[in-house]
Amino acid sequence: MRGVPVLASVVVLTLIAGPALCAGNPEQGRRLAERWCASCHLVGPGQRQALADVPTFASIARREDLSESLLAAFLTAPHPPMPNLSLSRQEIADVLAYIRSLR
Template structure:
């Protein structure tokens, strides 16, 4: 098993072992602020956004994707290896908030 795969599995395991209340405490409003600050340069993070790259999916597309469950999305955000996306070094709380916001965009 490669280092990247082990790192991804470690992140998923850590998220799964986090207290259940931590996941419930995810705040999509905080996630929106994080998205607007760090993600809106490339991604469309809200329906009224005017500018973004056509080369990357919107948050609504990511939120609807079967590929990205909450766990896989959180693992990717924690370690976006083999990706054009930079590692933003987000905290677990910021990741949980951002995942909650992205999933809310799927509606």
């Protein structure tokens, strides 16, 4: 029975880190961000309008306290005011690759 908590921890960490382990495509991530995120966030340099109280993707990319696994977990289980996007693991990896490209 002692192995059950360890196994559960491994499963949770795999689910959280799984998207980060996939190779992401930053160009595809940019397209996803423009489609799903640009109504609230500034997702790229060409965008001129977004909500004032949400971080830009560039500012998210520069934050040292936001690890890739934490961002992946946030995209896996978004919470209000962020809508539930139901992104696939590959889509999450793509968005993360795009965010990384903005550093």
